[in-house]
Amino acid sequence: MNFRQFAFNNVIRNKRTYIAHFLSSAFAVMIFFIYALLLYHPDLQGELASTSRTMSMLASMGMEICQYIVFIFSFFFLLYSVSSFLKLRKREFGILMLLGMSKRQLHKLLFIENILIGFGSIVAGIGVGLIFSKLILLVSANLLSIEQGLRFYIPLKAIWLTAGAFAVMFVVISLFTSLMVRKVELVELIKSSDKPKPEPKASWVLSLLAVLLIGAGYGCVFYFVIMHVYSLALLAVGVGLVILGTYFLFTQLSVYVIRMLKRNQGLFFRRTNLLTLSELSYRMKDNAVMFFMVSIISAVAFTAIGTCLAIGAPGLAEMANPYSFSYASYYGNTKEQEHIRLIQQELTRNGFKYRMGEVSIDQSDNGLRLIKLSDYNSLAKTLGRPAEQLQDQMTILAPSSLEMANTYKIQGVPSQQVGIIRRDYKGTFKVIKSLDYVVLPNIWGLYIVTDKDFHTIFAKEPKQNINKTYHFVVEDWQKSRAVSEQLKKLIPQDNSHYTLSSLVDKWTESQQVNGILLILSGLVGIVFFTFAASFIYFRLYADSERDEQQYKMIAKVGLSRKELNKTVTQQLILMFFLPLVLAMIHSAVAIAALQQLISYSVFQYAIAIFATFLFIQIIYFFITRSRYLRQLYRKLV
Template sequence: MNFRQFAINNVLRSKRTYIAHFLSSAFSVMIFFTYGLLAFHPELKDGIVSSSGTMSELGTIGMTVSQYIVFIFSFFFLLYSVGAFIKVRKREFGILLILGMSRKQLNRMLFIENLLIGAAAIVAGIGAGVLFSKLILLISAKVLAVDNGLPFYFPLKALLLTAAAYAVLFLLIALFSSVMLRKGTLLALVKAEESPKPQPKASPWLAVLAVLLIAAGYGVVMAFAVLQIFNFLLLFGGVALVILGTYFLFTQFSVYLMRHLQRKERFFFRKTNLLTLSELMYRIKDNAVMFFLVSIISASAFTGIGTTLAIGDPGLSAMENPYAYTYPYFEEEAELGNQHLSIIREELKKGGFDYKETSVQPIFSANGMKLVKLSEYNELAQSLGYPAETLGEHEAILTPSTVTEKNSYRIHGPAYEEIELETGKEAVTLRIAKAETFIAVPQGYGEQLVVSDSLYEKVKKTQEEQGENGFVIFHAFYVKNWKDTGDATRAMAERFNESGEYSYYLNSLYMDWKSAQQKNGILLMVSGLVGIVFFTFAASFVYFRLYADLARDEQQYQMIAKVGLSRKELGTIVTRQLLIMFFLPLLIALIHSGVAFVALQQLVDFSIVGHSIKIFLFFLTVQIVYFFITRWRYLERLNKIIQ
């Protein structure tokens, strides 16, 4: 057997240890390949440009940045995992040195092993990417809202780029692995597993500080959302407090809690609690930084994907414009406007849509106030399901034109109690009766006042006497199931253009949503794939730490088995420990992202509960499956030892 075969056999013999490292590496290769597959697709650019001229550039930038993120994060993840495996094999390396292997040969062996695993991961990752490329393109076409779809092509450029990039990455990892091993004497390598661990300690003050920091961070984030204080430094400060509090939560509070439970004798000496708590205290202390990283990375993945799903929700498009169609025209263009309105009505009826049609003609006072007639406003409000309002001659209602104004009215109410209105002949003081918290007037801008019909007519008559005209009439069509109006919208546009008349403006909520869906589709692809990679790496951290302590656990449970530990009791102890290791960081991540989603809900009118539950269930299901597989393999290994 030559030296190269010896290195290959080392990898094959340690396949149980290296399996998570290999699968995670292959998965990151596949994700990187997926970005390349989409970035180099010959028809992706055309499919997006047909709806939005800026999407090609944004898509290319998004995919490129995501590739860099996955690549850089993969480097640090692989470096961490290689370091964990070197720690596990220190005793093995020490024995090899005693048997006559030189340091140079040991470094060469590690270099070959890492290159072998890297080459296998590249082949497996690209192979999986090519195998599922058709499915990836189908899903991508759906997410990016590309009507014509994305046909399959052989992704040679993506394949070459992925292979070259990860070849360089694994070469760097192989070089770094040799540097890591240079630390420590021969004696330290041989006795690496025999070094005693100090008793874990924790400060009660830092434990309390952890809770206070997290609570303060939550408070700042909620203040940002509820009070609409859109200050980046405020949000950043809240997130920083939560991150710092999470660090102390695992390094101090968790250890302090374990020590507190140890002092509860009735609980501590019950059944196997003594072994479970004692072992958990050491595991949590040893893995505190890893738990912290997993929690923050997972929370970032959950929040990023959830926010993107919320941004892509059709409810977001309807927040500023609740009407399926808005058609404005000037009074002098009434003939053409009525023709187009007839087409809209016909196509809606042809499509089987129930709709409510209303109209409004805003005018401006002499001092620039936008006025809306009360009767027209009530028709708009009632079409949306809101009650009608009544006003006196000298009363007015503030109605928002933007989401920002709507939220301001909801939180702070009207900024003033009275307002002076110049009709053109006289000044009238109006009392602000209320400030509405929903958008009713289509395509509004600036401050809008709903006034009585008589006052409205007085202002309009004065303006007409002064020679002012050209008021715009807005026709609004409310359709409950507007997301299904795509075919009707396209048919309307075709009929409008048949006469060669293009001087019209038809605002379609469906087309607005379609454009937003394409923009957010790219964001969803970027955040979704990066988030999944982050979560996969985070879950692998737990696996690496578990197997880093496997040799010590084998010795420990072997000795305990000699004094009567049964397999059932071993399974109970191990299951409890694995539950903490796998689900404690995930629980903290779910709480952090849950608070983030509650804050996000304050900023939007539609419910994001569905998106939040979908994300949590997906990642929780993956983690549960991962837990049971790891538990099965771990117990199988320990049961063989204690036989």
């Protein structure tokens, strides 16, 4: 058996140890390949470019940036996993050196092992990516609202880029591996698992600081959204405080709480709690940094995916603009009634039910837009809103955006009175309230006045100078894209006399932007979550030899399998779900803050994300628990 065969057999014999490292590496390769597959797709730019050249550019830039993120994060993750396995195999390396292996040969052995695992990961990752490439293209086309779809192609450029990038990465990691063991002495390798661990300690001051920092961070985030203090520095401080507080929570507060539980003798000496709590204090201290990384990474993944799903929701687009089609007619337009009839005909012909509202808008000399109360009530009926009542010399402020509606809702109207000037007319109106929804989008300074006041203000205004807008509320407007395309042909745009806009077109553009964000954040989030789960696996099996010896000794003094099962399960539940639960809390706070900015409910998306990842983690927990217990049982025989 030559040296290469010996290295290959080493990998095969340690497959239980290396399986998580191999699968995570292959998964990282697959995600990188998917980004390359989309980045170099010949049709991806087609429909996106026809809608917006900027979106096409953003898509390409986003794919490239995310490739860098996945690549860089994969490098540090794989370096961490390799270092974990080196600690696990220190005794093995010491025995090999005791039998005559030189340090140079040991470095060569580690280099070949890592190259073998890296080569297998590249082949497996690209192979799985190719198998699912058609499904990925179908899902991507749906998320980007590309009706023609994305055709399948052989992504040779993506294959070579992925293989080359990760081949370089695994070579560099293999070189780093040699540096990790270069300064380790033989005695240290052999006695690595015999070193006693000091009892974990924690400061009550830092434990209290953890709670205060997280609370202050949450406070900054909510102050940012509730008080509309849109300061990037304030948001950055809030996030920074939460991250720092999370670090102290795992390194100090968790250990401190376990120490307090151990002081409760009634609890500590009950059944197997002595063993469970004693072991937990060491596990929490040893794995604090890993728990911290898992929590922050998972929180970023949950928040990014949930936010992108919420932003791309049709309900949010409908709140910003409640009208499926809007037609604005200006002075000199002779085709107004013909165009309105065409819109109605196309909607009816395609089987859409609709309601239409008509509004006359004019502008005062001091820049205010005014509409009649009767026109507003016509729109309110169209939108299913209650009608309003007004007295002369009174007015209602109508917001033109969701942000403005939220501002008025929190801070009230900017002024209790407003002056209106139009030619010879001058008057002061009392602002009785503001509406809590968008009436006419993107029309700033919009006020509702009585019909009598409107005619008085514009008494000397030629009737033809008053602009009219027609607004259509359509059921199932998301399916009206064909109607929109047909109307563009029948009513060519003429900005000097009229404009026609459709909500489905703007929503499609938004879907493409948010679809790109969802693909990017979703894949990166999945990578982060997979790496986070792998961190737990690495730490668990890095301590497996010590755990096996410990439980073997305890079993000799009467620990039953049922008690062992319970003790291990309690510890694993904490390892697997404590970081995940904290990540969900952080993410829920971020999404709750987002909810303050919009009236449309986004928690349904957050719940879906949490439920999905929690379900995956539960399955992963049971699989790992079963394998871990089975391994312990074999050692106890």
